[in-house]
Amino acid sequence: MSLRFFGDPAKPFLTNNYATLREIEGRLKSIRNIEKITNTMKVVASTKLARAQRAMSDSKVYGEASNEVFKQAETKPLPTGKTLIIVASSDKGLCGGIHSQLSKQTRRILEEKPDADLAVLGEKCKAQLSRSNPQNMVLSFGGVGKDIPTFAEAQAIADQIQQLPAKYDNIEIVFNSFKTAISYEPTIVPAFSEEAILASEKFSEFEVDDEQLVALREFSLANAIYWALAEGHACEQSARRNAMDNASKNAGEMIQKFQILYNRTRQAAITGELVEIITGAAASEES
Template structure:
C-alpha cells in the first residue's frame, strides 16, 4: 500500500501542477485578448483624432479668411463711433452677448469665455445675457440661468456669414427690453496656438444721437436706428468669425495632442502585448514538457 501511495504521489503532484499552469495560461489568454482589444480600440481612436485634425486644419484656412473679412467690417464700424466720440452712459440696463458654438473637442475655449462672462456678472449681476452656442449656454446656465433672455444654436456650424449675424441682431432688437449698453464677449484669435477672451462694445441709437461729432457724418437722425442695428450685426459677425477661427485652431491642437497620446499608448500596449504573448507561449511549452516528462 505504501508503495502504491509512493508511486501515485508524483503523478498527482504533476497533475495538480499541470492544472495550476492551465489556469494561469487561461488567465494569460484572457489578459492577452483584453490587451489586443484595447490596442485595437486605441488604434481606432488614433485614426479618428488624426482625421479630425486634418478636417480642422482644412477649415482653419477658410476660417482665417472669413476672420480677416470680419475685421474689416468690425473695425470700420468702430471707427465711425470713435470719430463721433460716442460715450456709453454710466448707468442703465446692460446686455452681454456671448459668442460660442455648439461643438466640443476643442480644449478649454468655451470654458475660458464662460469664465470671463462670470467675472463680469459677479461685478454686475443685473446684466442680461444673449448666448450664441450651446456650450457656453450649458456652462452659464448653471449659475446664471435667470439672466439668459435669448439663446441661439446652430449658428456658425460652418464658416460664419453676415446673414447669420444679422439674424441674431434682429432677434436682439425685437426684445421688449431696451438696453442702454451692449457688450459682446468672444475669443480673439492671436495665433495658431493662442487665443484670448475679450469684449467689444456695440453702441446703441441713443449713444450715437448724443455723440458730439455725429453731425460730421451728415447722417439723418431717422437712419440712426438702422445704422446702430447694422453696426451691431457687424460686431456680432466679427465675434462669430474670430471665435470660429479660435475654435478650429484649438480643435486642431487638441486632436494633435490626442493623436500623440494615442501613439504613446499604442507603443506601450504593443510592448505589453508582446511580453504577455511570450509568457503564454512559455507556459504552453512548460505544460508540454511537464506532460511528456510525467509519461516517461
C-alpha cells in the first residue's frame, strides 16, 4: 500500500486559483487517518515478524536436514514423468509484490513444463494463476497465512496432495526465500518421489526398507511444505512492514504539502478580508 503524488498535490483542489479551506481540511483529516492506520499496521507487522523469523529458523533446520539426506544419497529429479508444482503463498495482501513474484516464477516453470499440475496454497497466487493457467490447477488451499504456520498444517496439506488421483514423478515447491529484512526471492525446492529416491546412486547405503521409504517420502514432503510456508510467512511480514513504512512516509509528505497549502490559503483569505475592510473604511471616510 503506497500513497504517491504525481505533480502538484494541490492541483485537484484548486478552484478559481483557490482551494476552499473546508476541502483542504477534509483532505488533511483523511490523510492523517490513513497515516495512523499504516503506522499501526507497521507496528503489528514488526511484532509478528520477530515470531515469524523464529518459526522460519526452526523449520529451516528440519528442511535442510531432509535435503542433506537426499544430497548425500545423490537424489535427483527424474528426467521424465508428470510434475506437480506447489506454490506457497497466502491469503493476505498489502505486502508489496511478493505474491506476484511467485506467480511469475510459476509461469516461467509452466512455459518449460506446460503439462505440469498446480497446487496453490493461499488465495493471492490462486487468483493470479487462475487467470493465466486455469487448466493446470488441480488443487488449492484457503486460510493460509492467518498465523504462523505449523508442521501439523503442512502435514495436512501433504496428505491432501498425496490423495490426488495423478501419480507425480517430480514435485517442485515454489516459495519466497528470506534473504534480508528487505530482500527475498522466489526459490524452488524439490520433493522427491519414491521412484526418484530409489534411483539415487547412493541411497542403498542408508539401508531403508520399503515401509520406511514411504514414511520418508511423506515426511520429506510435509517437511518441505512446512519450510516453504514458514519462510514465506516471514517474507510476507517483512514485506508488509516495509510497505506500511513507505505508506506512512508518503502520507507524512502529503500532510506536509497540504498543511503548507492550507496555511497559504488561510493567509490569502485573511488578506482578502483585510483588504475588503480597509477598502470599505476608506470608502466610508470619502463619503
